[in-house]
Amino acid sequence: MTVLETRGDELRETWASPPGLVGFVSAVNHKSIGLRFIVTAFAFLLIGGLEAMLIRTQLIRPENGFLDAEAYNQLFTMHGTTMMFLFAVPMIEGLAMYLVPLMIGTRDLPFPRLNAFGYWCFLLGGVLLNWSFLTGSVPDGGWFAYTPLTGPEYSPTAGIDYWLLGVTFVEIAGVVGALELAVLILRQRAPGMSLLRMPLFVWSILVSSGMMLVAFPAVITASILLELERKLGLPFYDPGAGGNPLLWQHLFWIFGHPEVYIMLLPATGIVSAVVAVHTRRPIVAYELVAAALVAIGIISFGLWVHHMFAVGIPVLAQTLFAVASATIAIPSGIQVFAWLATMLQGRPRWSTPMLYVVGFVVTFVAGGITGVMVAAAPFDWQVHDSFFVVAHFHYVLIGGVLFPIFAGLHHWFPKMVGRVPNEGAGRLSFLLVFVGFHIAFFPQHILGLRGMPRRVYTYGETVGWDGYNAVSTIGSYLLGLGVLVYAYNLWRAWRRGPVAPDDPWGGDGLEWSTASPPEVYNFRELPVVGGRAPRWEPAPVPDNRTASTIAALAAPDGGGRQQLRTTMVAAEPDDAFAVAGPTPWPLGTAVAIGITLVGVLIDHAFLAAVGAILVVAAALRWTSPPGGWRARPETWADLEPPRSRPGGWHGLLLGLVAVACIGGSFLYAYFYLFVTADGWPPSGVGSPGLLLASAAVAAAVAGSVAVGVAGRRTEARTPALLLAGVLGMAALAADALDVADLRFSPSDHAYGAAFVTLRGFAMVVTAVGVLVLGVALRACLRRPGDPWTSAVMQITRLFWLFVAATTVVVWSVLQVTPRVSGGDGGGRPATGSHHSLGIGGGTAGELPR
Amino acid sequence: MSSVERRPWRRIALVGGPSSAWAAHLLVSYLLVPPACETTSVPLHVTTAVFAVAALTSIVVGVRGVDGDRSRPFAAIVLGAIFVLAILLQGAANAMVDPCA
Numbered sequence: 001m002t003v004l005e006t007r008g009d010e011l012r013e014t015w016a017s018p019p020g021l022v023g024f025v026s027a028v029n030h031k032s033i034g035l036r037f038i039v040t041a042f043a044f045l046l047i048g049g050l051e052a053m054l055i056r057t058q059l060i061r062p063e064n065g066f067l068d069a070e071a072y073n074q075l076f077t078m079h080g081t082t083m084m085f086l087f088a089v090p091m092i093e094g095l096a097m098y099l100v101p102l103m104i105g106t107r108d109l110p111f112p113r114l115n116a117f118g119y120w121c122f123l124l125g126g127v128l129l130n131w132s133f134l135t136g137s138v139p140d141g142g143w144f145a146y147t148p149l150t151g152p153e154y155s156p157t158a159g160i161d162y163w164l165l166g167v168t169f170v171e172i173a174g175v176v177g178a179l180e181l182a183v184l185i186l187r188q189r190a191p192g193m194s195l196l197r198m199p200l201f202v203w204s205i206l207v208s209s210g211m212m213l214v215a216f217p218a219v220i221t222a223s224i225l226l227e228l229e230r231k232l233g234l235p236f237y238d239p240g241a242g243g244n245p246l247l248w249q250h251l252f253w254i255f256g257h258p259e260v261y262i263m264l265l266p267a268t269g270i271v272s273a274v275v276a277v278h279t280r281r282p283i284v285a286y287e288l289v290a291a292a293l294v295a296i297g298i299i300s301f302g303l304w305v306h307h308m309f310a311v312g313i314p315v316l317a318q319t320l321f322a323v324a325s326a327t328i329a330i331p332s333g334i335q336v337f338a339w340l341a342t343m344l345q346g347r348p349r350w351s352t353p354m355l356y357v358v359g360f361v362v363t364f365v366a367g368g369i370t371g372v373m374v375a376a377a378p379f380d381w382q383v384h385d386s387f388f389v390v391a392h393f394h395y396v397l398i399g400g401v402l403f404p405i406f407a408g409l410h411h412w413f414p415k416m417v418g419r420v421p422n423e424g425a426g427r428l429s430f431l432l433v434f435v436g437f438h439i440a441f442f443p444q445h446i447l448g449l450r451g452m453p454r455r456v457y458t459y460g461e462t463v464g465w466d467g468y469n470a471v472s473t474i475g476s477y478l479l480g481l482g483v484l485v486y487a488y489n490l491w492r493a494w495r496r497g498p499v500a501p502d503d504p505w506g507g508d509g510l511e512w513s514t515a516s517p518p519e520v521y522n523f524r525e526l527p528v529v530g531g532r533a534p535r536w537e538p539a540p541v542p543d544n545r546t547a548s549t550i551a552a553l554a555a556p557d558g559g560g561r562q563q564l565r566t567t568m569v570a571a572e573p574d575d576a577f578a579v580a581g582p583t584p585w586p587l588g589t590a591v592a593i594g595i596t597l598v599g600v601l602i603d604h605a606f607l608a609a610v611g612a613i614l615v616v617a618a619a620l621r622w623t624s625p626p627g628g629w630r631a632r633p634e635t636w637a638d639l640e641p642p643r644s645r646p647g648g649w650h651g652l653l654l655g656l657v658a659v660a661c662i663g664g665s666f667l668y669a670y671f672y673l674f675v676t677a678d679g680w681p682p683s684g685v686g687s688p689g690l691l692l693a694s695a696a697v698a699a700a701v702a703g704s705v706a707v708g709v710a711g712r713r714t715e716a717r718t719p720a721l722l723l724a725g726v727l728g729m730a731a732l733a734a735d736a737l738d739v740a741d742l743r744f745s746p747s748d749h750a751y752g753a754a755f756v757t758l759r760g761f762a763m764v765v766t767a768v769g770v771l772v773l774g775v776a777l778r779a780c781l782r783r784p785g786d787p788w789t790s791a792v793m794q795i796t797r798l799f800w801l802f803v804a805a806t807t808v809v810v811w812s813v814l815q816v817t818p819r820v821s822g823g824d825g826g827g828r829p830a831t832g833s834h835h836s837l838g839i840g841g842g843t844a845g846e847l848p849r
Numbered sequence: 850m851s852s853v854e855r856r857p858w859r860r861i862a863l864v865g866g867p868s869s870a871w872a873a874h875l876l877v878s879y880l881l882v883p884p885a886c887e888t889t890s891v892p893l894h895v896t897t898a899v900f901a902v903a904a905l906t907s908i909v910v911g912v913r914g915v916d917g918d919r920s921r922p923f924a925a926i927v928l929g930a931i932f933v934l935a936i937l938l939q940g941a942a943n944a945m946v947d948p949c950a
Contacts, residue, residue, distance in 0.1 A: 287924035295931050298868045302875045315950035317882045319942040320875060327935040334927075569860075 007554055011521040014556045015107065017582050026582035028112035029520060030101050033119050035416065037094025038409070040123055041087050042487065047130070048082035051075045053480055056440070060473040062461040072457035073140040074159070078129070080143025081163065084259065085170050086126045088401050089212075092266040093118075093177040095408060096205045098416060100181060102511035102518060103199050105190025105527040107563050110183045110647045112579055113586050113622060118173040118180070120590035125169030128597065132162040139163035142455065144256060145226070147237035147248040152230045158601060161230060164223040165597040171216045172593075178212035179654045181205055187647055188563060189571040190510065191546045192529035196290070197571075199509050199532075200283060203290045204269025207297040208262050213658045214301070215258040221665035222251035225757070231600065234746050234753035236669065242677035242750030246311060247669055253304035254665075260396065261300040265293055267404035268335055271357050274407050275339050277507045278354040279346025282533050285338045292331035299328045309380045318377040325375030332368055336361060351505075352426030356407035359434045363399025367392060370445070385455070388448025394441045406433070406486060413490060414500030418517045421497060425489035432482025439475025443468040508533035525554045526564055529571075549573045565647060577647060585622035592618050616771065623775055646791040649798060656802050659765070663806060666761050667813060670754040680821050681751045685744045687818040688755065692738035696731045697811045700766055703727035704804035707773070711797040717784075721777045724800065728770040731807070735763050755814060762810040769803040772796050859911050863925045866907020867932035874900035874936050878943060885948035893948070897940030904933045 017023040017032065027033065055075050058067040067075065097115060101108060109115050132138045137158040141150040150160045185206045189198065198206075226248065228234040235241035237248055276283050283289060305313060305321040339361060348354060370392040374380045383389060406429075414420045447468045452459065459465050503512040510527055511518075512535055528550070530540030542550065553562055553576060560578035567574050592614035599608025674680045681687070703724040710720035739759055746752035776796040779789040877896050885893050908929040912922045 288927060291924040291928040294864065295868075295928050298872070298932075299935070302872060305879075314882050314886070314948065316885075316942065316946040316948045317879050319946050320878055320939050323938045323942055324875060324935060327931065327938065330931055330934075 008519070008524055010556050011524060011554075012519065015521040015561060017520075022584070023582065025587050026116075026584040028108075028116045028580070028582050028586070030097050030109045030112065030115060031416075031518065031520070033112075033115050034094045034096075034098025036119050037090050037097060037122065038416075040119075040126070041091035041094055044082050044086035044126060045091070045483070046487070048079050048087055049480055049483055051079035051082065052476060055079060056473040056476040058457060059459075059469045061470065062459050062463075062466050064458055067457060069457045070140065073455070074138035076455060077139045077142055077163070078133075081129065081139065081167065082126075083397070084143055084263075085167055086122075086129070088263040088397070088405075089174055089259075090122050090170075091405055092205075092208070092263060093174065093181070095270070095405075095412070096181055096266065097177065099412060099511060100184060100202055100205055101188075102415075102514055102522060103202055103509050104185065104188060104193060105510045105523060105529065106184070106188040107522045107526075108561065108579055109180050110188060110563070110579065111180055111651055112581075113583060114176050114651075115180050117586035117590055117622075118176040120587045121169055121176070121593065122173035124590055124594045125166045125173065128169060128594065129162055129166035132159060132166075135162075137162065144252055145248075146252075147226065147245040150226065150248075151237055151245075152233075161227065161601050164227045164230075165601055168220055168223045169593065169597060171220050174212050175216050175220075175655075175658050178209035178216075179651055179658065182209040182213070182654055183647055183651045185209075186568050187565050187650060189566055190527045190529050191542060191550070191564075191566060191571060191573050192540060193566075193571045195569055195571075196287065197529060197532050198290075199269075200272035200286065200289055200293070201266070201269035203293050204265045204267075204272075207293045208265045211258050211262050211265075211297050211300065213654055214661050215255045215262065217255075217658050217661035218251050218665050219255035221662050221669065222248055222255070225251075225669060227600070228753070228757065231603070232747065234757070235748075235750050236673070236753055238750070241748065242673060242679075242682060243753075244673060244676045244750075246308075247672050249308055249311065250304070250672065251665060251669065253307045254301070257304045257307065258297075258300045260393075261296055263397070263401045265296060267360075267401045268293070270404040270408035270411075271339060271360060272335075273509070274353045274357050274404075274411050275342050275346075276533070277411070277505045278351055278357075279343050279348045280506065281342060281346035282508070282536075283338055284341040284345060285334070286532060288334050289338045292334040295331040296328055299324060299331070303328065306375055306377075306380070309377045310384045315377070322375050322377050326372055329368060329372055336365060349505075351410075352421070352423060352430060353407040353411040355427060355430040355434075356403045356410070359430065360399060360403035360407065363395055363403060363434075363437065367395025367399050371396060383448050385453055386448035387444040387452045387454055390454050391441050391444035391448060394437075394444070398437055398441070403433075406430075409490065411505070412511070413493065414504045415511055415514075415516050415518070417494050417497075418500050419493045419497035420500045420504060421489050421493040425485060425492075429482050429486035429489060432478055432485060434482075436475050436478025436480070436482050440472050440479050441475070443472045443475075447472070503535070508536045510534055526550050546573050549576070552576065583622060585618055589615060589618040589622060620771070620775065645794060648791050649794050652795050652798055656798070660802070660806075663761055663765075663809075666754075666758050667809075670758055670813065670817075673750045673754055674817055674821070677750055681744070681818050682749045685749070685751065688814055689738060689741070690815065692734045692741075693811055693815065696734035696738065697807045699727045699731035699734060700769075700807040701804045703731065703769070704800040707797050707800040710776075711793050717780045717793070718777065721773055721780065721796075725770055725773045725777070728766055728773060728803075731766050732763060732770070735759065735766070739763075758810050758814060762807050765806045766803055769800055772799050859913075860925075862907045863911020863922065864928065866911065867904040867929035870900040870904035870907065871932040871935050874939060878939060882948050885943075890943065890948055893943040894940065897936060897943060901933060901936045901940065904929060904936060908933075 015029065017027040017029060054067065055072065058064050058072055097109065129139070135158070139145075139159045139162055141155055141160055141163065145160065145163055148154055150163075185198070185202055225234075225236040229236050229238065229243075235243040237243045237245045239245065272283050272289060302324040303321060305317070306325045309318050309321075339357075370388070374383060374389065374392060410421055410426055447465055450463075450465065450468075452463075452465050459469075500516045502514065502516050504516075505512070510529070513527065514522055527534065528540055528542045528546060531537040549564060553564055556562060561581055562576050562578055564573060565575045565577055566572060592611050594611075596608050596611030596615060599605065599611050706720045706724035706727060710717045710724065713720070739756065742752070742756075744752045746756040773796065776789075776792050779786070779792040783789050874896060877900075878893055881893050881896060908926060911929075912926060
């Protein structure tokens with residue numbers, strides 16, 4: 001046996017999962033989890049597609065009785081929800097989790113257990129959503145769940161609760177996946193792979209991950225507020241008690257519009273990868289395409305109001321968002337022209353992936369053009385909530401997302417599975433999908449222009465919509481057949497397809513330099529990159545530092561699952577670190593969250609409380625370091641010490657960005673209601689008490705200072721952490737006493753609801769801070785001087801800075817706003833309705849405070 | 850450590866400045882529409898001028914800080930130009946559309 005073979009065996013042993021069922025539930029490897037995401041998301045695609053078939057069958061002829069109105073409402077709600085939340089984003093994340101570590105030349109994700117936790121959350125959330133079919137309480141409020149339709153008055157059954165809790169569960173998976181991928185891309189690229197040498201797919205995942213961290217919290221917040229209204233009667237969306245139903249639309253679309261690009265950008269990344277390989281030349285204008293991805297990601301956050309053109313916003317305000325909506329066509333156009341130029345300059349190989357890419361370009365451009373049309377407010381007023389909009393977004397989402405996903409799955413299938421799909425079946429599937437799609441959705445433009453509204457379960461015989469609907473339904477059957485052919489082709493290849501070579505397409509990226517399927521450790525020796533197409537360029541000669549680092553990583557030497565961390569921009573070697581191995585606790589934590597949600601769903605407070613306790617217990621068990629964990633083996637002593645913070649610190653920082661966005665969304669809701677409600681606080685409600693609230697803030701800030709001392713002075717760590725814990729608990733006690741003594745009920749007026757929610761958010765952050773202190777204390781007592789403890793201390797300091805900032809901001813807002821708005825018993829004077837900026841009904845264009 | 854990682858703020862200015870200026874311009878303009886209807890549109894136009902200048906300034910500062918390979922700033926300049934264009938187009942909307950409509 002050669003030295004390389006011996007090292008390969010060592011690496012395989014180090015990175016392998018246990019066999020059998022235990023291995024299945026405890027697997028954390030990026031390829032296992034990525035494949036699970038892909039397979040599960042594909043299963044949800046089939047479920048969502050079946051729902052679409054049923055919808056189209058109902059509409060095939062006028063006055064059809066195939067479905068009643070209730071079943072139709074449930075099906076279009078679950079179809080949209082399934083495709084958006086359970087198929088598109090998880091499929092993209094699954095592809096990214098599988099491929100990005102291979103593309104950037106690393107062995108695994110930075111937080112493999114978090115990755116596994118994300119998958120279980122996704123699976124359980126999807127099961128919870130679809131479980132509603134078995135209970136008979138199926139969500140029926142549309143995939144965007146507008147209030148007041150989804151409020152307790154108009155949706156009294158548990159269907160909407162399934163939607164809110166299931167979607168929140170799934171979005172948790174999205175956030176942790178995004179965090180994971182962002183840290184991976186920024187800190188684990190192969191030496192030499194600077195930002196401007198990253199594959200465009202990786203660029204698209206980086207931008208998309210950043211967007212998820214900022215966008216998903218908005219819908220999580222909106223869902224929490226609606227669930228609080230439905231379960232506890234907190235009137236955030238009830239205009240009769242100071243709430244506002246348009247708050248839901250703002251929060252939902254602040255998430256919802258970026259969500260489109262969260263799906264679309266990685267899809268364009270797939271297109272860039274496929275075009276380069278199958279035209280056998282690098283993408284033209286690489287840097288402009290990368291810049292376009294960033295531009296689209298940013299601009300997409302400035303478009304949410306264009307979904308609300310019909311709610312009464314002033315024309316000028318609508319125009320501002322219309323301009324932003326049209327502007328996004330510029331970077332989108334840059335990408336399209338870059339792909340076309342690459343195809344023109346290259347030697348295209350018209351394989352199945354390339355056919356899907358061409359189908360994508362045609363369909364996406366058509367959908368983009370109708371997008372520019374509906375971005376013009378006067379046109380949008382005409383076609384709003386009509387089938388024209390249905391046609392537009394299916395052109396964008398099927399043409400823009402599903403086609404590239406099919407291209408990518410076929411393209412990377414040989415790498416992932418080690419088998420080659422049949423090319424003829426692939427082309428047949430493309431033909432059926434492409435033709436079926438356009439037959440299904442092009443007539444819907446005409447239906448919309450002829451006035452057919454969306455979300456109506458049937459139509460009359462005399463309105464002239466029957467022919468177009470019949471054609472559309474036949475097209476949808478063809479599309480469905482094409483999807484089945486596609487799925488069967490992959491399944492057949494997986495079972496008995498020809499064995500794939502390592503690089504069946506002559507690819508340019510690092511993923512093609514691994515075995516098919518890759519070894520569990522990906523690369524025996526980590527690669528060094530000298531350009532944007534490492535497989536098409538000569539390998540560079542690494543410098544001494546890089547060479548010695550790579551050599552050290554090639555031999556595990558009992559140091560556990562060692563990975564290389566590189567610098568953020570230039571990807572210079574910085575440090576090695578060990579990642580945690582297999583464990584079932586991510587599954588345990590996800591199940592505990594599921595128990596909590598089910599307790600909430602069935603109004604069983606005890607079950608919810610037990611679930612919450614189990615969440616804490618499972619998470620603590622999960623975060624303890626496994627036996628034998630070492631950050632740097634002794635054989636690495638000659639390497640330079642790390643120059644930057646541990647990866648966990650960056651992970652927490654991004655996690656806190658997401659939590660801060662949840663807090664920011666609570667603040668947005670507070671100020672939105674503050675502006676729109678008549679009287680804030682309402683008449684008869686005094687300003688909140690100052691003493692206990694201030695004491696709580698002071699204790700939290702002092703706790704943060706104590707944690708800072710613990711971080712700087714090793715000898716004082718234990719007492720300082722104990723002091724911080726006492727201060728944290730004192731802050732919680734003061735908060736609890738203050739909230740218990742409130743002179744108003746949170747269910748009487750939106751002021752009380754928003755007050756208690758913001759305060760509760762700060763308390764939850766503080767409580768988690770106390771738990772983090774417990775983890776830090778345990779590390780200090782059990783492993784003093786260990787790099788693990790040092791990393792935990794850095795993370796604890798960062799978290800407690802966040803605790804202090806949160807409590808100060810919440811205190812400031814809750815104490816200042818009632819006083820500046822004329823609180824202190826009288827409440828803010830009633831000002832009439834606030835028509836301006838789409839924040840309420842009425843007539844006056846009054847300036848919000 | 851590379852020069853880029855020693856002086857990251859110029860990169861951040863180049864990439865983040867124009868986009869931040871555009872986002873701020875959009876939100877501030879949105880909030881200024883009601884008062885523009887009640888009083889005057891001048892603050893809207895001033896807002897456009899301020900944020901357009903801010904975006905251009907961050908491009909200039911960022912480009913000056915990036916040495917070496919000239920092709921690298923080019924993409925960032927195009928990125929910044931898209932945001933400057935968006936600010937100017939939204940400014941044109943401010944000038945042409947009645948804030949009371």
